[in-house]
Amino acid sequence: MRIALIALVTLLVVHGAIHLLGFLKAWGLAALPQMRGRTIVPLGATATHVVGLLWLLAAVILLATAALRIANIEGWWIAGAVGLVVSQALVILAWPDAKAGTVANMILLVPVLVAGATARFDHQVADERSTLLADAVTMPASPVRAEELADLPAPVRRWLTRAGVVGRPRTSRVHLTQRGEMRTTPDGPWLPTTAEQDFSVEPPGFVWQVHTTMLRVLPIVGRDRYARGAGNMYISAAGLYPVVDASGPPIDQGSRLRFLGEIVWFPSAALSPRIRWTPIDDDSARATLVDGDEPVSADFHFDPQGRFVSLTAERAYSGDGTRQPWLVTASEWRPHSELEVPTAGEVLWRLPAGDFSYFRWQIDSLQIDP
Incomplete structure (x- = not known):
């Protein structure tokens, strides 16, 4: 570049x-x-x-x-x-x-x-982000009480306690920046990326915007959005030629799972009435999110210290809705906005032909209710 x-x-x-x-x-x-x-x-x-x-x-x-x-x-x-x-x-x-x-x-x-095309794309995404945040419901100002964690599975209680949720207000909106690298095929080259994302906790939603470069000269811009129960993935070469513009039930299902997995960056959302927790064992619990047409579930795994370490789910992999095991891992944790959250990790598919790691991420900044 x-x-x-x-x-x-x-x-x-x-x-x-x-x-x-x-x-x-x-x-x-x-x-x-x-x-x-x-x-x-x-x-x-x-x-x-x-x-x-x-x-x-x-x-x-x-x-x-x-x-x-x-x-x-x-x-x-x-x-x-x-x-x-x-x-x-x-x-x-x-x-x-x-x-x-x-x-x-x-x-x-x-x-x-x-x-010019990239600037136009950025302005369109900024409008979507503004709409998402304007529609977000501001949560009650009262802090989370320890008693509210009593009915949760033990590993979820340890996680929320260690993260610092107790005694702090519930999150309504989140803004974060990321950097990392991604690839589109199992043997494809890793492309350096920068990304920016906003979340609405209630109703559940996000807008994720990414910039990367192919062959060191061709800009690629993309946006993943989930709002009002529906998802949309859009990727464009240089902001001029749409490469992907996907929506429909498989995208909706994947977007819901993504939102569910990313509550690890705003853990008070785990207390939302939309999310139901079911114990699995001493280190794992299943979360089910009810939003839109179809509930989605993912298994959260924690270490003995109460830190989130991975998430597994069956996520739509292809346009026909075929699902494959989807894995998100965390490898680093740091405090942001007085909460301990995962700050580095990897996302991959577990396909019949072998694991396909496609995104390595790192959090640069995270703001709770900016």
């Missing part, structure tokens, strides 16, 4: 500098015999000076775009789009001499379009 950035900035600077030569030529400020100043329509002296100023304007915009991109300013692509429009108009006017500039403009158009 760094190589692509260097190439983009270099092309913007060189292209901008060439436009600056057009200004110098038009105003007679430099002897440039290789630039004959031919245009598709005749220009008088005044018009030539005006066009020269436009060459200067294009140069300034393209160089400013390079600076904005280096500074990682989100709207750099807007300046770039304006610069390319002005540049191509001048190229057409000076076509006999400047037609090669079209090649540079077409090359630069690709990252500008990608950045």
Whole structure:
């Protein structure tokens, strides 16, 4: 990705500098015999000076775009789009001499379009996130009492006690950031990812947004959403071409299981009347979430210290609803917002052909009721 950035900035600077030569030529400020100043329509002296100023304007915009991109300013692509429009108009006017500039403009158009499409995608997801959080019910301000844990299976009581739920208010909304790596096939390459996620505890819901890169240059953006009992998974190449746009009962079932498993980041949700706990043994208990058309269940496993260590469930693996064993593990735990939560782990499928680990995650930040 760094190589692509260097190439983009270099092309913007060189292209901008060439436009600056057009200004110098038009105003007679430099002897440039290789630039004959031919245009598709005749220009008088005044018009030539005006066009020269436009060459200067294009140069300034393209160089400013390079600076904005280096500074990682989100709207750099807007300046770039304006610069390319002005540049191509001048190229057409000076076509006999400047037609090669079209090649540079077409090359630069690709990252500008990608950045614009990605920004549009980010704004759409931000709207979904705002809707999710606006619909979230604010939980009672009274803290969780130890007596509320009395009827839970023993390992769940140990978990909630160690996590620090007792004496703290119930969670209503959660925001977290992640980083990690994912892959789409068992033998595929691992792709570095960054992700951001928001949760509503009541009603259950989340919006998870991920950014990654394929082949080090192709941005991939994705969003997994669960709201009002329904799930949707959307993945797009560069924000321009939808690769996945999946919904329906299998996605709903998987999204419910995902929400159920991720309550480990806001453990007071384990006390929700929507979740029923059934003991399995001294270290495990089954949670059943009732939301939407079909209840879902997952087995939570804890270590002797009361820390969550893994979750197992039968989750829809394919579009026809075929289910396979799904496993989430935790390998690190740290305090966030005065609660001890899992902060690193792995997600995998246990397929007949063997385990398929597809996501390794790490929590960077977690905010409870931000």
